[in-house]
Amino acid sequence: MEVDDPKAVASYRLAARLGSGGMGTVYLSYTPGGHPIALKTIRPELGEDPEFRRRFKQEVQAAQRVQGLYTAPVLDHDTEGAQPWLATAYVPGPSLHAAVAEHGPLPLSSVLLLLAGVAEALSVIHGAGIVHRDLKPSNVLLAADGPRVIDFGIARAADATALTGTGVSIGTPAFMSPEQAAGKPVTPASDVFALGQVAAYAARGTGAYGEGPSHAVLYRIVHEEPDLSGLPDELRFIERCLAKDPADRPSPAEVVALCQAASPTPLVQSGSWLPEAIGADITRRVSASAELLAQRNRASEAPTAAPAPVPATAPVTRPDLQAAPPVHAAPTMHAGHAGPATPPPPGPPSTPYAPQPTMPYHPQPGPHTVPTGHQVPYPQPPHTWHRHPQPHPLPVKPRRTAGSWVGIGIAVVVGLFWLGSCASVLKSIGDSDDSANGSGGSSSTSTKPLPDPKPVTYKGINIPAEYYVQFEDSPPKPQDDDTSIYYSDLYYSDDALRSGNDKIVLLNNAQQGSLKTCREETRYAETVSLSQLSKGSQLCVHTGSGHIALVTYRGTAPEGDPSDYVSVDLTIWRNAEEASGS
Template sequence: MAGAQQDAQFRPLESGDPAGVASYRLAARLGSGGMGTVYLSYTPGGHPIALKTIRPELSEDPEFRRRFRQEVAAAQRVQGLYTAPVIDYDTEGAQPWLAVAYVAGPSLASAVAEHGPLPVPSVLLLLAGMAEALSVIHGAGVVHRDLKPSNVLLASDGPRVIDFGIARAADATALTGTGVSVGTPAFMSPEQASGKPVTPASDVFALGQVAAFAARGTGAYGDGPSHAVLYRIVHEEPDLTGLPEQLGFIARCLAKDPAERPSPAEIITLCQEASPTPLRQSGSWLPAAIAADITQRVSASAALAAAPTAAPAAPAPTAPVTRPDVTPPPPTYAAPTAAATHVPPTPSYGPPAAPPPQQTPYQQPFQPPFQPQYGAPAGPRPPFGQQPFGQQPGVQQPGWRPHPVPPPRNKAGKWIGIGVAVVAGLFWLGSCASFLDSLDDSSDDSGSSSSSGSSSSSGSTSGGSSTSAEPTTPDPTPVTYKGINIPESYYVRFADAPPKPVEAPDGSSPVYEEAADLYYYDAGGWDNNPALGSYGEKVVLLNNAQKGSLATCRSETRYTKEVELTQLSKGSQMCVHTPSGHIALVTYQGTAPETDPSDYVSVDITVWRNAEEPSSEE
């Protein structure tokens, strides 16, 4: 991208990156991760912001969408000195995004990797600022869940904690167990690593891990494969070898029992007690090398903001601008010189467009009349036989090309076609007349031959010389979809490939959605028990001895509207008939685990599309 600097903090936009999101022009890449990609942009007033777009596979998950809306709303309530506030967002578009205030400073991870561990006074100010940020975040009812060095930015006036609470949206989605990693193993708490409920105390554990990293350059549980680090977090004590004495209280943050960890307010007090001087963010709290890095980032961001924006090329005019109340000047017929240039008309709503660098049609040599001009600019032609606007008879205008004269058409084929049509029409009329005559003859003889005709017909049938049977429509080919997760109050449509959960509009019940071929509702069954159902009210729960197949589903007519989850076990099968004519075999696989904060059912679906006539019932 023009104007983007090739340094560590700003990278040019790549070929697959959008040029803008909503009303924000994207200036450069800031980074990417498991949740999405972060870009540098600017508000209309020129203030830099960090705009994060969410990964497509997360955007397509309805449960993530619901959680993302909740977490963005909660993040808006977080307004602290050591957090990056939410500036703008879109949770409903094709690709959700979130914009927060841009922090002109490196992350703690990159600063330690490039310049080494921080001195003790810087670590104490870092811890105090992060603890104050956690106090504000927890006070808004949010748990960070993914506090790590890359989510702590170092600004000239203190640290900034970013991405608070948004990880919960991804952690709650069904995609978490299928390749999308949320939370960094080396900085997870024991309860988070064990799949237990996450509380504000989990963030305190991560704070202790971040503090050990900032002071020593390595975490308290070492490096290596993720499963090995997680095992040590859950079962072993932290390794704080080499940690300065003033930071010994960090061990309390790393207690296995969440109840034994200090609160963020206590951590601030411990930092103040460990500092020989009062804690003050004076603007020089970081080593000189990191401060110089921050200054460079501020200058680079200002340079990008001042870089001119390349305006999109204006489309070529498709027709001359005409003004009925203005008499056009008389055309001149002087031959164009080599220096002649075409200047487009100046529009009334903007600055004059720059002349195109290539040759204009007025500078090209005259082409023969019948040579096709595929590269000529598009525009309306005058009716055949008329002169273009401003053209005088007998005078060749520069750039004008006459229309080629169409070749004469052979009309013999038309008359042959008319003759064939007439003959076919006469033959059809004759056939109709013969058919009507045969009907008259059969009606005249009906009284004398009805009984003999019946016996004759019966005899021919029993004798094996009956007419051919009606052709049968072959059964449709089944399509199977495995592991479809349907969140509570969502439904799927069997016509979709694959079926994707759809949320009932305005938070209403999916029970009344005509498109709900299969829904999951926690108050839809008898006695308010969770149930699977269908708007078409044709659901059949098969017995264990029955084999799920199209033939079985067609033969079973014990229809009901819903089947409660209490009637189902893993492997239970249901036949579902839809008003549109689809038949599906639904195999129940279970509900969300107890440790999963989301509520969904998992099913396998085999669909025979258009397997029966659509229902006419309303």
């Protein structure tokens, strides 16, 4: 978990962060019965879009009807709250993307089982009236008993947001179908095209249309034939999945039959369908999830530690109360734990200490004080004090005479008179300065620092290239008005963050981002390049309107994403300083 991650969502306490992407962040949690779940929180800017909420609700309701062996079923959700979220069954395995990146391409038998399982999942998803729209290796998880397809339906809801209203397509370019890349209607056949791309990636580590800039890959998908060199002959049938015309592609059920025909042995999902290294990774994830659950249970079941018993107050010598029974039973006292006894009053060294008149008992706070309600004297057996002569009597300070007190009084009066004269002179100097400046007596109020406003934090703000945000907006939303970009508070352009007020400061790692730091730091710059930033870097931005913001850099668009944006968290103190008017 990171510092800014929530501790809980609804009634689910979050145990770990599983990952994050374009739609939101996924966390590990558990049902009350201890079953692990994956809980995805939707990005704030998506949740603020009414059309996204409407479609997201529809897609969640449809996804609840998907109950296939190769999908992660929807278990719980909230589409109406401040931040929408969705909970599905947790799959303790790596994504296909992570597995291939770490361990290399899969063997033929694993690829055929993967293809058959994902195709069966698509049959169930399409049967519920859903088109996935974003099938890719990171949305296929590898479990011990077969693949799992996740995130179906969410991409359709995101199509309605303001982020995509400017021409940005939801989906990953390398796995889009030609019709999706061209902005044409998307059908179940589009998912079959993506399935062919997923198969090529699983078998050789790259897609069928190469790598490179998004626009170049999309051009090849629309206009060129796929490159299937290096694939085993048994997998040549995926060329049909990659047909340009959706009508020429096989259905998911046909893909399952093609996989069975291509396999030299019957396809049977078992616990050994993956290479050993990936199986070991799955085992580690299962163990980690179980350990997190055990830690949570131990923390919830641990008895609350009882406060340590407070030792009784030291007994007080009260011979007149020896026969009185104690009101509360006192704990057993040991000689080494008794507090200091009451010192004897002055008297002749050889005179025994005689009992003094009875006085009320008022215990003082300290390490031996009895809790309130137990402050009563305890009986004590008779005790006799004997004074011993002091070997070195302390010196006695001489008493002041009347004359000395008169002298002190005169000195005090003279001092007060002198201080009053100085104050009068300083005040007249200040008044003359105020008059010379034409400010009268109001200058003291003009230099008084503004009170600290309350900060407002907005997380996960994505600013596309050539877009900007204004801190006075609540929440700040990316805008692209070219006539106002140079008067903006924060904008992203040419791989750099800029401020229209030319007052942006990159804090160093030793500085703690706060209003005080931003007010004191004056190393202003016009721009800060992304090459200077790493995840968690903080910047202070001052606006001409008097707002101050702490910008926490979270990163850029994931690799392969067709859009170009930076993700930041904003903590804004509005009207934190005098407006400059610029």
